[in-house]
Amino acid sequence: MKNVGEAPEAPARAPQEELATGERSTRNRVVRSILDHGPSTVTDLAGRLGLTQAAVRRHLDALVADDVVAPREQRVYGARTRGRPAKAFALTDCGRDAFDQSYDTLAADALRWIAQREGGEEAVIAFARARIAEQAG
Incomplete structure (x- = not known):
């Protein structure tokens, strides 16, 4: 009512x-x-x-x-x-x-590939540090 x-x-x-x-x-x-x-x-x-x-x-x-x-x-x-x-x-x-967001999957796949082929976990850490420094600058 x-x-x-x-x-x-x-x-x-x-x-x-x-x-x-x-x-x-x-x-x-x-x-x-x-x-x-x-x-x-x-x-x-x-x-x-x-x-x-x-x-x-x-x-x-x-x-x-x-x-x-x-x-x-x-x-x-x-x-x-x-x-x-x-x-x-x-x-x-x-x-x-509702949107096709495959960016997370792509990023995870790229980090996995770097870790397996380009120096392991140290390469992933170096990449992360470089990204942080780039964004901070």
């Missing part, structure tokens, strides 16, 4: 309707943008995708409901401005699994 004054629920869209209206492809663009750029605010996503903030919020609401993305409080450095703090939306494990 609804409370008086509550907004009516939007009817669930059929998958065919989502495809016909482009909803699914736009949601995929939102998710891909978060995957490529990391946790993002509504403003960030709207700017990158050329959408209105209202459209981005609508897609994010659906993605949160599907457990593809999750909101988190964005850290504020310095003086906080008025209003609610912006939320950054990040992919959930479920959302990340």
Whole structure:
């Protein structure tokens, strides 16, 4: 039973309707943008995708409901401005699994290959140290 004054629920869209209206492809663009750029605010996503903030919020609401993305409080450095703090939306494990992410497997295979053919564990350690020094510089 609804409370008086509550907004009516939007009817669930059929998958065919989502495809016909482009909803699914736009949601995929939102998710891909978060995957490529990391946790993002509504403003960030709207700017990158050329959408209105209202459209981005609508897609994010659906993605949160599907457990593809999750909101988190964005850290504020310095003086906080008025209003609610912006939320950054990040992919959930479920959302990340939807993309073919074979980078971890590739990296593990490369390290295994280095260890077996190029000097064992010492070569892997040398590689790790070189990467850390490169990123720190």
